[in-house]
Amino acid sequence: MSNSPPPFKTSVKLELRNAGIITKKDAPPVKAYAATLTDWLETRKINVVINKISPDLDIIIVLGGDGTLLHIAEQAARYSIPVLGINLGNLGFLTELTENETFSALEYILSNQVTIENRLMLKARVVRDTEPCDYRYALNDIVINKNAVDRLLNLSTTADEKYITTYKADGLIFSSPTGSTGYNLSAGGPLVHPGLATILVTPICPFMLSSRPVILPADKILRTRLDTRDNGENAQVIIDGQPVWVMQKNDLLEIETAEHSLQLIVSSTRDYFTILRNKLHWGFQEKD
Numbered sequence: 001m002s003n004s005p006p007p008f009k010t011s012v013k014l015e016l017r018n019a020g021i022i023t024k025k026d027a028p029p030v031k032a033y034a035a036t037l038t039d040w041l042e043t044r045k046i047n048v049v050i051n052k053i054s055p056d057l058d059i060i061i062v063l064g065g066d067g068t069l070l071h072i073a074e075q076a077a078r079y080s081i082p083v084l085g086i087n088l089g090n091l092g093f094l095t096e097l098t099e100n101e102t103f104s105a106l107e108y109i110l111s112n113q114v115t116i117e118n119r120l121m122l123k124a125r126v127v128r129d130t131e132p133c134d135y136r137y138a139l140n141d142i143v144i145n146k147n148a149v150d151r152l153l154n155l156s157t158t159a160d161e162k163y164i165t166t167y168k169a170d171g172l173i174f175s176s177p178t179g180s181t182g183y184n185l186s187a188g189g190p191l192v193h194p195g196l197a198t199i200l201v202t203p204i205c206p207f208m209l210s211s212r213p214v215i216l217p218a219d220k221i222l223r224t225r226l227d228t229r230d231n232g233e234n235a236q237v238i239i240d241g242q243p244v245w246v247m248q249k250n251d252l253l254e255i256e257t258a259e260h261s262l263q264l265i266v267s268s269t270r271d272y273f274t275i276l277r278n279k280l281h282w283g284f285q286e287k288d
Contacts, residue, residue, distance in 0.1 A: 006118045006261055008195040013113045014082060018047045020057045022072050024064030030088055033099070034063055040103060044110065055079045059109075059265075066092040070240045073139040077121055077260040084109070084265045093181050093275055094139075096267050108268070115268065118261035119178045119194055120218060126237065126245045127252040136239050137258050140179030143238040144224065144253060145171040145204070152207055153235055154227040159220040169206040171235070172224060174199060174255045178262075181279070189213040193272065199255065222255040 019041055023030045038048045053060065053075045060076050060083045062069045069085050069092075076083050085095030086102050097105055108114070123135045124142045146153045156166040175184040177192040180200055185191065189202035190213060197218035203211045216222070226235055226247045237245040237253060247253060277283060 008118055010116050010118065011113045012082075012116060014058060014109055016041075016046050016058045016110060018049070018057050020053055020060045020081075021048060021050050022053075022060060022062045022064070022068060023051060024068045024088070027064070027088075030063050033088065037061065037063070037102065040106075053079065053081070055081075057081050059084060061086060062095060063088060064095065065089060066094045067241065069094045070139055073121065073240070073262050074137040077137065077139075077258065077262045080260060080263060082114075082116055082263040082265050093279060094178070094264065096270065096275055101267075105267070109265070115266050117194065117264045117266050119264050120176050120197060120261055121258040122174065122176050122199065122255055123258040124174070124237070124239065124253060124255045126247060127254060128248065132254070133245070136244055138179070138239045139176065139262055140182050140240050141173050141175040141184060142253075142255055143171060143173050143183060143204075144226075144247065145236045145238060147234070147236070151233070156225045156227050157201070158223050159216055161223070164201075164214070165211070166227065167203045167206060167211055168208065169203040169211065171204040173202040173204060174222060175202065176200075181276075184213075187213075190215065191276070197257075199257070218257045220256070224253045224255075226251050226253075 021034050023034050034050060041048050060081050062085045065087055086097045087095035088099050122138045122142055125132050125135045152168050153171060154166055154168055155172050157164045173184050173187055177194045177196050177198055180192040184200055184202050187202050187204050189200055192198055199216045199218055202213040226249060228249050231249050235247045236243055237247060
């Protein structure tokens with residue numbers, strides 16, 4: 001049976017003794033900024049580790065973009081460690097603080113209660129010949145994709161063992177509300193507020209125009225079987241942008257809500273719709 005998500009927003013006072021800093025890979029300026037941030041934290045008697053996550057951390061500070069945060073979301077959620085995202089480039093949907101806001105935000109966290117959004121995560125596993133593999137976790141999405149030269153996939157899909165349809169498409173996207181602004185949106189799926197407990201199912205380039213995205217309750221267990229007459233056909237399963245498994249004929253992909261949510265520390269000066277307007281350029285006029 002699937003797990004009920006916690007309340008979307010909570011207000012807590014964090015006692016910071018141990019902090020983890022996660023840096024974007026192959027980015028020397030970020031590494032230098034991490035050293036500056038480490039000195040700042042240590043002068044306030046906060047122990048710091050770089051690019052390591054352990055259960056004793058009181059906060060994880062991500063220096064990079066949304067991709068950097070996605071890479072550590074599974075571990076952070078498993079250990080229930082709040083995450084603060086600082087984007088050293090353009091603002092992200094998840095890493096919503098700028099470099100200039102870093103130290104004022106941390107000063108605020110040290111002295112005040114902060115707002116944490118509990119972002120629903122998904123978990124998935126492939127079942128082959130009744131033998132399931134280990135679960136993997138996603139903050140954004142779980143995608144079944146065909147190889148470039150293969151024919152369209154036939155993906156027989158159920159929710160709580162109730163048949164939905166067999167999608168004939170280039171693939172399927174199973175997205176959390178947080179991930180609705182990613183691949184789901186590019187494939188024609190809807191925007192969903194991250195406070196809603198839902199799972200989105202969006203076909204990629206479906207053969208039939210009547211194959212539309214659906215939004216399902218978060219307590220549903222979804223299963224998709226790769227139906228094919230050719231034993232050589234396969235499909236790739238991609239979790240938060242990382243290839244994880246190859247599905248073969250009659251393999252089953254199971255998706256459900258994960259046991260733990262990602263605890264995301266959010267800004268007190270901007271909200272979800274402010275970020276949407278900036279990232280999607282709502283209300284911006286083209287210049288001649």
